[in-house]
Amino acid sequence: MRKFLLLFLLTGTASAAEWSQFRGPGGACVSDEKNLPEKWSKTEGHRWKTDLPARGVSGPVVFGDKIYLTASSGVRDDRLHVLAFDLKTGKQLWHRQFAATGGTNCHPMTCMAAPTPVADETGVYALFATGDLAAFDANGTLRWYRSLVGDYPSITNQVGMASSPVLADGKLIVPMDNSGDSFIAALDPKTGTNVWKTPRFKESNWVTPVVRSPDGRTAEILFPGRDGLSAYDAATGKRLWNSKLVNGDIPTPTIREDIVYAPSGGVTTLKFEGGEPKKVWASAKMGSGMTSPLVYDGMVYAAKDGVMNTVDAKTGESLWSERFSKDKASASPIGADGKVYVFSNGGKTTVFKASREMEIVSENDLGEEILGTPAVAAGAIIIRTNKALYCVGAK
Amino acid sequence: MKRLILAVAVLAAVAGRGSGQQIPTTADYLKGIKAVGREGQGNDVAASCWKGLVATGEAALLPTLEAFAGANPTAANWLRSAVDAITEGEEKAGKKLPTEALRTFLTTTTHDPAARRIAYEVLAKADPTAAEKIILSLRDDPSVELRRDAIAKAIATLKDGDKVPESLFTAARDKDQVEEIGKRLNKSEADITNHxxxxxxxxxxxxxxxxxxxxxxxxxxxxxxxxxxxxxxxxxxxxxxxxxxxxxxxxxxxxxxxxxxxxxxxxxxxxxxxxxxxxxxxxxxxxxxxxxxxxxxxxxxxxxxxxxxxxxxxxxxxxxxxxxxxxxxxxxxxxxxxxxxxxxxxxxxxxxxxxxxxxxxxxxxxxxxxxxx
CATH class of the missing domain: 2.60.120.260 (Galactose-binding domain-like)
Structure with missing residues (x-):
């Protein structure tokens, strides 16, 4: 138990029952939940459905009995929303708003509510593409707020930022790769003040950092960018190493034990042996576009342009490919309960059996845009569409 | 240094440790929030003040809106979320919001435009009829959000065959509204460029x-x-x-x-x-x-x-x-x-x-x- 607590503090990885950050526990997009749903539609198979006040492409996060969500609205997309819902009933518990203090230009597909919030036992930390960053307790009390563009005015990404914050080593890690003041920073979660701020390559990047503990005592933040994969000491922000074997752009890597599955050149796997990682295998066919590849049950899944490609996680050997949609996908596929869930932009979820033989379990169409990665908690899948929040699962 | 002295004074008042165990006032809370600076400076004081302000309830609503005047964008967002929490708390407690005071605040154009927009939204929830009556008069408003809604409402109330008033084109600020009205008034590209x-x-x-x-x-x-x-x-x-x-x-x-x-x-x-x-x-x-x-x-x-x-x-x-x-x-x-x-x-x-x-x-x-x- 002590070991688990230490690991939790270092990597910010919540228990499997929580889905507290972008792509869930450890950023792996894998849940230990069982008896997850296989069949639903726009009108059936929901535990509840709650209409949302505004659009967002961020994912919902779950901690304890609450779901947290961000959204943005307005003709200039300059109204920012942070909301909390009851996990059991879907009832909206509180709703707070801010005015964007940074620029709101972006690609029409995204919006200012693109980074996924991160939650812990103290509440939720919500970052927006405008650089507005706030911490609320579970009851909606504002713990602190920062305007990062107010602090660092040259921050700019007119495609729209989307990297999500994570928790590590008792700090809030804020990725801010952009064309202006580009950095990664650690903030004190209690006050929002900087613990450290380390410069980064000046170019936009949409990757969310991942956290590993190389020795069970210290935390290392891995953050791919346009200048390769860099590792930072979570305690000091010092860059420990930089590897040019992989780059970062949009998808986020996954760490499984001592292997990094990096979405670069398709998927490139790196193994930690001492200091810097060494390349193990690469598969160019595993490009994943907007989505992040999934490592689940001995396989790697990559969803791009409506097609799911799979390889063996140890060797990179190709297994199967299958078209799941005419649409592209933006939400990352999820592995749970022996199944792989993949979500098309148009709102269709295809459920594959997690198997070396291709098998489609079901196809479920909500008919509403799904761009944010859903959450898995309490035996259900929490899907955020452009209009509503659905808790899909048995009642 | 000035900010530090202010923060200490406000924190002392909020914590009740000032001379004579003074009880902090709404003005103290607002002062503490408006003192927030760059890189999270003053966040600890502002957090205590935000709690106190919200706990004050309805009595703090109008002063919080008034405090937008002169607030930096960071402080304004602390205030904005406080308004949300105050109104949400009052609604949950089944209390009525001060609609007349909100109406007066909204129609006083010297107040901060963003605060007036928030007042409008609170009023629209508490008394939709009153808000709807007011919005039509705000087509030339300093708040671009109020102006936009006023113009949209004016367009929506036009009947088939009604000519779009030239004044709507003059008032419009957002590109989509200018183009929509311009099209109905046969405005040229040069007219829109000049506009x-x-x-x-x-x-x-x-x-x-x-x-x-x-x-x-x-x-x-x-x-x-x-x-x-x-x-x-x-x-x-x-x-x-x-x-x-x-x-x-x-x-x-x-x-x-x-x-x-x-x-x-x-x-x-x-x-x-x-x-x-x-x-x-x-x-x-x-x-x-x-x-x-x-x-x-x-x-x-x-x-x-x-x-x-x-x-x-x-x-x-x-x-x-x-x-x-x-x-x-x-x-x-x-x-x-x-x-x-x-x-x-x-x-x-x-x-x-x-x-x-x-x-x-x-x-x-x-x-x-x-x-x-």
């Missing part, structure tokens, strides 16, 4: 060198003072001189100066645009530009805005600088950089530029011949 206050004619010069993006920070001769008769050493030693350029509508954008057309296509290049306008009196203005590449704006030789970013999207008003124009002639200089990207979507090198008030409405100015400087 927004775009500068239609420029003098341009270039290219200067921008290899490795270093030209963005380099002050080439036009930044030292514009001489339209000068010949400069441009990129690669080429001699470059000023030439007249006319802004034209292109790709659904108004008044665009296409530098690829005016100066021929160049990569790793810097160009300048120059115009002179005359205003009748000293006027605070917003300089709003669109450019898909790096840009700097100067007014009367002083830099008022910069953004070093390439090929991440072009949109009207995406860059906003603030300045005060002096009575009489004013020189406008814009610097537009191009990088060396080779992708087909990374070839545009252009800008649009307008002068307007804080709502986005054109200010009265006369475009002078640049030789008049």
């Amino acid at each position: 927004f206050g775009f500068i239609p004619k420029w003098h341009v010069v270039g290219p200067f060198d921008n290899t490795k993006g270093e030209g963005f920070a380099k002050a080439y001769p036009p930044e030292q003072g514009v001489d339209l008769k000068a010949t400069y050493d441009g990129k690669g030693g080429a001699k470059v001189t000023w030439k007249a350029a006319t802004a034209k509508a292109k790709d659904k954008e108004y008044a665009l100066v296409d530098l690829n057309a005016e100066l021929t296509k160049h990569k790793d290049a810097v160009a300048y645009g120059f115009a002179v306008i005359e205003v009748a009196k000293e006027t605070p203005v917003e300089l709003r530009a669109g450019s898909i590449t790096s840009i700097k704006m100067f007014v009367n030789g002083k830099e008022v805005f910069d953004r070093d970013e390439y090929h991440h999207g072009m949109k009207m008003d995406q860059h906003v600088g603030k300045a005060t124009l002096k009575t009489g002639k004013n020189e406008l200089l814009v610097k537009i950089c191009q990088n060396n990207m080779t992708e087909p979507w990374a070839q545009s090198w252009a800008f649009q530029f307008r002068v307007c008030d804080a709502t986005g409405g054109a200010i009265p100015f006369k475009l002078l011949s640049p030789e008049a400087k």
